[in-house]
Every structure is written in C-alpha cells, then in structure tokens.
Amino acid sequence: MIEISGLRKTYRSRKVSVAAVDGVDLSVGEGEVFGVLGQSGAGKSTLLRCVNMLERPDAGTVSVGGQEMTTLRRRQLRIARQGIGMIHQHFALLSSRTVAGNVAFALEVTGTPRAERRARVAELLELVGLTGRADAYPAQLSGGQKQRVGIARALAARPKVLLSDEATSALDPETTESILRLLLDLNRRLGLTILLITHEMSVVKRICTSAAVMRDGRFVEAGTITDLLRTPGSELARDLFPLDGPTVVDGATVVDVTVSGPEAEEPIIAELARRFASDVRILGGSVETLAATRAGRWRIALPGAPDDNREALEFLRKRGVTS
Numbered sequence: 024m025i026e027i028s029g030l031r032k033t034y035r036s037r038k039v040s041v042a043a044v045d046g047v048d049l050s051v052g053e054g055e056v057f058g059v060l061g062q063s064g065a066g067k068s069t070l071l072r073c074v075n076m077l078e079r080p081d082a083g084t085v086s087v088g089g090q091e092m093t094t095l096r097r098r099q100l101r102i103a104r105q106g107i108g109m110i111h112q113h114f115a116l117l118s119s120r121t122v123a124g125n126v127a128f129a130l131e132v133t134g135t136p137r138a139e140r141r142a143r144v145a146e147l148l149e150l151v152g153l154t155g156r157a158d159a160y161p162a163q164l165s166g167g168q169k170q171r172v173g174i175a176r177a178l179a180a181r182p183k184v185l186l187s188d189e190a191t192s193a194l195d196p197e198t199t200e201s202i203l204r205l206l207l208d209l210n211r212r213l214g215l216t217i218l219l220i221t222h223e224m225s226v227v228k229r230i231c232t233s234a235a236v237m238r239d240g241r242f243v244e245a246g247t248i249t250d251l252l253r254t255p256g257s258e259l260a261r262d263l264f265p266l267d268g269p270t271v272v273d274g275a276t277v278v279d280v281t282v283s284g285p286e287a288e289e290p291i292i293a294e295l296a297r298r299f300a301s302d303v304r305i306l307g308g309s310v311e312t313l314a315a316t317r318a319g320r321w322r323i324a325l326p327g328a329p330d331d332n333r334e335a336l337e338f339l340r341k342r343g344v345t346s
C-alpha cells in the first residue's frame with residue numbers, strides 16, 4: 024500500500040545542511056500497522072511528511088495505493104491526499120469550530136454537498152465514539168476526545184491510509200490505551216493501513232504488526248515484529264522484551280530464547296527440561312500479547328559448557344527459537 028525507495032530529504036540553510044532522511048526504503052502492506060521508532064531528530068516526522076508530500080523529497084520514490092506521489096502536480100496531489108488521512112500529536116483542531124464543524128471541514132474541502140456532509144459527520148462521530156459531543160468546542164474536550172475528533176476528520180474522505188504523527192504522545196497512559204484500541208479497531212474494521220511514528224515502545228508493542236528503528240535519517244532495523252523477535256541481536260526485540268538476569272553464569276551455558284505465535288503457548292522450556300536438561304534454570308523473562316501475536320522471551324542457564332548441551336541447543340534451534 025505504501026512503497027518507498029531511496030528516499031532522501033536534506034534541509035539546507037546558509038550555514039548547515041541536515042540530511043533528515045538519508046536513504047530510506049519502506050514497504051507497508053495493505054492493512055498493516057507499521058511503526059517507526061526513533062529518538063528526537065531521527066527524521067521520523069520528515070519521513071512521514073514525505074508520504075503525503077507535505078515535504079518534497081530530494082530523491083527517491085513514494086507510492087501510495089499504487090500511485091507515484093513525487094510526480095503529481097498540485098491538483099492531482101490534492102486528490103491523492105484525500106486517500107491519505109493524517110493525525111497529529113497536538114490534534115490541530117480549529118478552536119472556533121465545534122466537533123461537528125471540525126469534521127465537516129474535511130468534507131467541505133472535498134466539495135461534499137451539505138446533506139451528505141451532515142450524515143457523514145454523524146457516522147464518523149459514531150465511529151470514533153463521540154456521538155453526543157457534536158456541538159462541543161475543542162476547549163471543552165479532553166485530550167483523548169480531541170484526538171478522536173482528529174481521527175474522525177482524518178477518515179472523512181474514506182482514506183485507505185492513515186498517517187499518525189505521535190498521536191498519543193500528549194496523552195496520559197489510560198487515554199493512550201483507549202486511542203490505540205480505537206486505531207486497532209479501525210484498522211481491523213475498515214482494513215485501514217496505518218503508518219505511525221512514535222518514540223514510545225509501548226505503542227509499537229500494542230498495535231504494530233511491523234516496525235522500524237530510525238537513527239540519523241536511516242532505518243537501522245525493519246521488519247515484521249515476529250521476524251524481528253527471531254533476529255539474533257535485534258535491538259528492537261531487546262527493547263520490546265528487556266531481558267534481565269546475568270548473561271554469564273559459572274559452569275553454565277546462558278541462552279536467550281524467543282518464541283512468537285502459537286509456539287509462545289507451548290511449554291518449550293518444560294519440554295527442554297524433560298528431554299535434555301532437567302536442571303535448566305530460568306534467569307529472567309516474560310510472555311506478552313503484542314498486536315499481531317503472542318510472544319515470549321526467556322534467558323535460561325543450561326548446566327555445563329555449550330559442548331555438553333549440544334542436543335538441547337539443537338532442539339531449540341530446530342524449533343527456531345534461540346536468539
């Protein structure tokens with residue numbers, strides 16, 4: 024649904040030039056929720072804004088729903104943007120308009136007739152759980168309600184893609200959870216493809232099927248959460264599932280075990296103990312529910328040197344679970 028190749032964007036002033044996006048390739052499938060994580064200044068916002076051409080890239084291609092965005096002229100771009108909704112950290116609502124007025128605004132821009140507008144606004148407010156608040160002004164709303172208005176407005180023209188720019192960063196944890204639940208629900212009910220940027224690992228954990236880590240304008244890791252969890256040395260896997268417990272134990276072989284999908288429900292450690300290493304010790308770990316999957320991660324100690332544990336290690340490898 025979103026295909027990006029060789030994307031570059033450099034900001035130049037008289038004194039300095041900053042390569043905000045420095046060669047990014049990205050593929051987001053239809054119905055996926057893709058999260059881009061990174062510290063402040065990593066280039067996340069610039070990347071997101073290049074998807075709907077709020078920023079013009081210097082190089083590379085950006086295709087959304089099969090349409091190449093970089094070559095569009097102004098009028099074509101305006102039409103293409105209707106297929107791409109966007110929500111913002113600080114909501115970007117019009118303070119002088121009511122909730123209904125804010126949502127209707129998106130439909131006025133596209134020339135929707137008044138009667139149709141009214142029906143569509145009611146439908147959108149129901150979709151985001153704001154029925155009954157149509158006549159309120161933004162100042163009378165909580166942060167979570169403001170973001171719901173932002174989401175309703177973003178979905179007004181029935182886009183297939185939603186871009187989310189730190190949509191929950193200004194919200195408390197409980198409200199964040201309710202907004203993430205809404206986004207996941209919209210993703211599933213409408214088949215909405217979501218590309219979001221965030222600096223919060225918990226957001227990725229809760230709703231993303233795929234993720235990338237961005238640093239200095241580049242992706243340093245990217246993939247489905249399931250694949251990343253299985254990638255030895257993955258930073259993202261480590262941050263999603265911080266493992267405590269010592270990495271070295273005298274007289275033992277320490278192994279990190281990661282399982283995802285149906286395997287997470289299987290008693291792999293128990294089977295390992297029964298068949299190969301009855302004295303296996305669990306040093307740390309947890310099992311969690313991610314958006315797309317159940318996943319578990321443990322650090323275990325097998326008595327003896329690696330050579331003494333060849334069969335046990337082979338068992339783990341065959342189940343595809345070591346990292």
Ligand SMILES: Nc1ncnc2c1ncn2[C@@H]1O[C@H](COP(=O)(O)OP(=O)(O)OP(=O)(O)O)[C@@H](O)[C@H]1O
Pocket residue numbers: 034035041042043061062063064065066067068069070
């Ligand atoms: N309009 C601009 N003019 C000049 N430099 C810019 C502009 N926008 C962003 N930058 C610079 O580009 C780099 C990437 O910024 P960007 O906002 O994309 O990062 P980010 O990961 O989204 O960070 P944040 O979460 O703080 O917004 C930063 O060094 C930033 O200072």
